[in-house]
Amino acid sequence: MYCPKCRAENPDNAPVCSTCGARLSPPPVPPAIVPRLSRLAIAAFVLALLGPCTLGVTILPAIILGILSVVVINRGGGRLTGTNFASLAIVGPVILLLLGLLFLPAVLKVRRTSQRMSCGRNLAAVGKAMLIYANDYDGQFPRSAGKGGQWATTIQNWRGNNRYVAYGLAPDASGGRGTISSCFYLLVKYAEVTPKSFICRGDSGTREFKPAKYIRGNAELIDFWDFGPEPTRHCSYSYHQPFSSYPLTTASEPGMAVAADRNPWMPAPASDGKAAKFPQFNPVGGRESVKIGNAIQHQENGQNVLFLDGYVIFENNAFCGVNDDNIYTCWDGTDIRKGGLPVVGISEPRDKLDSFLVHDGLR
Numbered sequence: 245m246y247c248p249k250c251r252a253e254n255p256d257n258a259p260v261c262s263t264c265g266a267r268l269s270p271p272p273v274p275p276a277i278v279p280r281l282s283r284l285a286i287a288a289f290v291l292a293l294l295g296p297c298t299l300g301v302t303i304l305p306a307i308i309l310g311i312l313s314v315v316v317i318n319r320g321g322g323r324l325t326g327t328n329f330a331s332l333a334i335v336g337p338v339i340l341l342l343l344g345l346l347f348l349p350a351v352l353k354v355r356r357t358s359q360r361m362s363c364g365r366n367l368a369a370v371g372k373a374m375l376i377y378a379n380d381y382d383g384q385f386p387r388s389a390g391k392g393g394q395w396a397t398t399i400q401n402w403r404g405n406n407r408y409v410a411y412g413l414a415p416d417a418s419g420g421r422g423t424i425s426s427c428f429y430l431l432v433k434y435a436e437v438t439p440k441s442f443i444c445r446g447d448s449g450t451r452e453f454k455p456a457k458y459i460r461g462n463a464e465l466i467d468f469w470d471f472g473p474e475p476t477r478h479c480s481y482s483y484h485q486p487f488s489s490y491p492l493t494t495a496s497e498p499g500m501a502v503a504a505d506r507n508p509w510m511p512a513p514a515s516d517g518k519a520a521k522f523p524q525f526n527p528v529g530g531r532e533s534v535k536i537g538n539a540i541q542h543q544e545n546g547q548n549v550l551f552l553d554g555y556v557i558f559e560n561n562a563f564c565g566v567n568d569d570n571i572y573t574c575w576d577g578t579d580i581r582k583g584g585l586p587v588v589g590i591s592e593p594r595d596k597l598d599s600f601l602v603h604d605g606l607r
Contacts, residue, residue, distance in 0.1 A: 284313035285326030288333030295337050303337040310334040359446040360542060360558055366441045367481065367503055367550040370428070373435035374502065375494070375554070383494040385502070386430040387486040388469070389422030390414065395487035395589050396421035397604050402470040403459070410469035423604045424483045425475035433466050442471070444480035444505060446541040449513025453478035475604065480541065482507045482572070482601040488592035498553040501564070501571040501599040505539035505547040508562075509572055509585050511606040514540050527563055527570070527581035537562040537572065537582075565599035574600045 246253055252263035260267055291306035310333030317324045378385055388399065389411045399422060404410035411420035431437040439453040453471040455463050471478035483503050484492050492502060506512050508520040520540070526533040538561065539547035546560040549571065563570045563581035573583030575594035584591070586602045593600040 279322055279325045282313050282317055282320075282324045282326035282330070284309055284316060285329040285333070288313055289329040292333040292336045295340060300341075303341070306333045306337055356446070356543065356545075359444070360548065363444040363446065363480075363505065363541070364548045364556045364558065366444065367548050367556045368554075369437065369441050370431065370481070370503060371550045371554050371556065373431045373437045377431060377435050378494050380434070385484075385486065385492045385494075386427045387422065387491055388426035388430060389420040389487065390416075390418040392418050393487055394419075394421045395485065395592075396423060397588055398475075399423055399426050399470055402426075402468055402472060402475070404469055407469065422487060423470065423475060424485075424602060425479040425604055426470040427483055427486055428479055428481065429468070429470050429475075433469075439465065439471065439478060442479045442481060444541050446543075447480040447506065447512075447514050450477055450480050476606055477513055479603070480506060482603045485574075485586075485592055485600045485602050490593040490596045490598070492552065494552075496552055497566055497597060498551065499566045500552045500597070501601055502550045502552055504549040504571060504601050505541045507572045507586060507602050508537060508540055508544075510588075510603055512540065512603070513606070517606050522585055525582065527561070527579065534561050537570070566597045569597065569599050571599040571601045574598060 247261035247264060247266055247268060249266040250261060250264040252261055254261055254263075254268060258268055288306050288309035291302040291309065295301075295303040295306065310330045313326060313330040313333075317327055317330065374385055387393075388407075390413045393411065393413075399410055400412035400420070401410050407413060408415075408417070411422055411426075413420040428442055432439060443450055443452050453475075455465065455468065455472070458472050481503050482505065484501065486492070492500060506514070508515075509522060511517045511519055520536050524533060525537045527537070535544040538544045541547075542558075546558050547562065548556055549559050549564060550556050557564075562572050565571045567580060569575065569580050570583045572586070574586065574591045575598045576584035577594075578584075586600070588602075588605055591600070591602070
């Protein structure tokens, strides 16, 4: 250090000047640096913790903030701490992501199983309601329109004051037009089944029918004759084609299929209005060619089927009716396990043992 009096140079720790004897003051000690916890690191750590709760939305911001906080801390000259928090914000989400990918197949399997079970419970409830309905109507299962009525894509007026107006019936209650969904809706009107029971959780694009979406006022469900003006979007199930010479009754063969998941050969919301490719379906081919003929709601792995005896079974293939009849096609004289494609207003069961489950398609 330099002597403030004579400006002579002295050792740094000298108490007095070696030249003039003046007392020397020690150099000032710089204040100790107290490191501060980085706010960026804390924010990154908190976002990483919120990752599972936000379904991964905050994971990417957590990683970005974690990297930035590490850079800021390293350039802070010891003034900032929080490297551990930043490291956890970077590494933690990556570990969670890897664990998620590892367990994702198991989670999806559980979810699909849950959807199947829920769907099966719905069909079981529908089956019980159909028996109640049939008991009140001389063993006849629900059928909208009248005797000789036509299978159509829509009924005449889903808000009609009576069934004559709703289905366009003749004065003698014959004729008119009906839909598969309006047949199901008779269970809502007369068997106290809720619209929610007709929704399969795996049937994307389909939601519970709520009148308030389409009309104003306090209307009751029993005031209508179908699931609104878009019935296909409020009903996930197919039904044995009742507008034919072979409608189901309680006296039909117990092994007949009554209802099931949607027909894959008809347009549906879950398939973006497209039907499965029928030429690729081969009932005697490998598993992949058989899956094409299964319901889309359950990833073509099979379908829940309600049989006339009241049992609901998840069938792995569509040819599960009487004599291995394909429940989604009408028999055309060829292989009964394949059959012919359904056409609204035209196709019908070939005979009393031909299970033929259809929905109305999309308008």
